Amino acid sequence: MPSVCVPSTPHLADPQAALAWWALQFTPHVAQVEEALLLEVSASERLFGGRAALLRQLLEPNWPLAPVEYAQGATSLVAMAHLRCTPQSVQAQGAAVPRAVHALPLHTLSAARPHLPTLARMGIRTWGQLRALPRGGLVRRFGSALVDALDRAYGQRSELYPWLTLPEVFDAPLELAAQVESAPALLFGARRLLAQLQLWLRARQRGVVELELLWELDARRSNAQHIDAHHQGGAQGRLVLRTAQATQDIQHLQRLLGEQLARVNLPAPVLYLRMRSLQTEALASETRSLLPDTQRPGDSLHHMLERLSARLGKEQVLCVQPHADHRPEHMQHWRPWQSLPPKAQAALAQAVNSAATKKEAARADTMGATAPFAPYFSQYGALHPTWLLLNPLKLPVRANSPQHHGPLALLLGPHRLEAGWLDDTPCALRDYFIARSVQAGLLWIYRERLPTQTPGVPGDDWYLHGVFG
Incomplete structure (x- = not known):
């Protein structure tokens, strides 16, 4: 069983868990063995191009957590012994030579450590x-524990370890x-939690939709009169991040978190942080093309809307919500974009992305001759305009003809609305x-039919309600 051991490091909020989650991308068999992590890579070497290529990825200089040291061996105890040896002794022994296992120092075997003084007096200093x-x-x-350990080290007895399983909910x-007295300064510590969150998301192949950042205030210096909406719990604060689409983009989450922390006032210094996932979704794997991918300029639309909502406030970024009503001025309502469900936000973003193309096609059609309109209107009825006036504009009437920068020529209608x-x-x-x-192009106008008038007799009031632009 080829094994690789790497030591845990103190660079993240929970360094052992973070390093173990990161190692899961190379093999599903990862275990915490005393002061090191054990990776069983016999089934993964070929996937990554061989053991040498796998080791290069394990020891790459741009690894996000911390530099690592490693050792490998036919069994986990041999790899652990090589890791505990000094680099000079490991190099002199040669890990690939079977005799090197017999020459390993006895203190590198954990089961023998309680008996080292007795074994030293007997002249026993190596595994052999x-x-x-x-x-x-x-x-x-x-x-029997010492003999069992020797049998496992030499591969004569199977090795059993509690392999790592990821928690269902991220909570770090x-x-x-x-002590941190400014809310924007909390972003420095939150980055470490976000880095650990990214490892958890990648290992579970999920994207985060909603997460929360909690902080604990110094109760000795807290002022109850200055606790705002973010600190309803008294000595604790809470900030919730929501995204329109499930994402693993930690840079985007970091920007959102920075925008929201800039609007928070801390009534007391912060001592502890805590990050927890509230909602996640499974991410479908993306099928990549054999051809070079085109570079996508800028961020996606929903990323921009989320940053604007975090910076300006959710009441300042509005979207159109359809409403079941035949009257044009009541067919839609404006509501905060972030109040929509995440799936509705994603659908709206996709619709807006393709709206420009549809708008140009509609504009090209409306600028043509009158003849092509007849089949369209006869099939679908009145075409709603591109722009709708907030308040209909009353038009002057001359010789029973509505006027707007000159006389208007009625092309199609009437389309009756009650x-x-x-x-x-x-x-x-x-x-x-x-x-x-002649000057304004195609217009959408209507004639009022007052209830007091005789049925079938049209009224005289004309209004401009929309413009085809």
């Missing part, structure tokens, strides 16, 4: 010398090195027309 002793005498004097604490009977708003009794203006 210990293995040469009678097994029955070793068991009677030192117990962090004790700050010093709606609004069941709510408190005024009902709409209108006849819509498509009209052409």
Whole structure:
């Protein structure tokens, strides 16, 4: 069983867990063995191009957590012994030579450490010398654990370890090195938690949709009169991040977190941080092309909207919400973009991305001759304009003809609308027309049909309601 051992490092909030999560991308068999991590790579070497290529990726200089040292061996105990030896002794012995296992110092075997003084007085200082002793005498004097360890080290007994399994929910604490009195300064510690979150997401092949950052205040210096909405728990604060799409982009989450922390006032210094995932989704693997991928300029639309909402406030970034009503001015409502469900936010972003192309096609059609419009309108009825006026503009009438920068030529219509009977708003009794203006182009106008008039007799009030742009 080829094994690789690397020592754990103190560079993250939970260094052992972070290093183990990072190692899961190379093999599913990762275990914490005393002061090191054990990676069983016999089934993974070919996937990464051989053992040498796998070791290069394990020891690459741009590794995000910390530099690592490693040792390898036919069994985990041999790899652990090589790791505990000095580099000079390992180089002199040669890890690939079987005799090097017999020459390993006895203190590198964990099971032999409690008996080192006794074994030293007997002149036993290497694995080979210990293995040469009678097994029955070793068991009677030192117990069966020492003999079992030797058998596992030489591959004569199977090795069993509790392989690492990732938790279902990411929840990592962090004790700050010093008290932090400014909320934007919390981003420095939050980056370490975000780096650990990225390892967890990649190992589980999931993307985060919603997460929270918690911080604990120094209760001795807290001022209850200055606790704001972020500190409803008194000595604790909470900030929630939501994204429109499940993501593993830690840089985007870091920018969102920085924008929101800039708007937080801390009533007391912060001592501890904690990050927890509230909602995650499985990410579908992306099929890559054999051809070189085109470079995508800039960020996606929903990333930009999320940053604007975090910087300006969610009430300042609005989107259109469709409403079931036949009256054009009531067909949509404006509401904060972040109040929509994540799937609705993603769908809206995709729709806006393709809106420019559809708008140009509609503009090209409306600028053509009148004849091509007849089949379209006869099939679908009145075409809603590109731009709708906030308040309809009343048009002057001359010789029973509506005017707007000159007389208007009615092209299509009428399209009769009668709606609004069941709510408190005024009902709409209108006849819509498509009209052409020499200066303004295609317009959407309607004629009021007042309820007091005789049925079938049109009114005289004309209004401009939309413009085809």
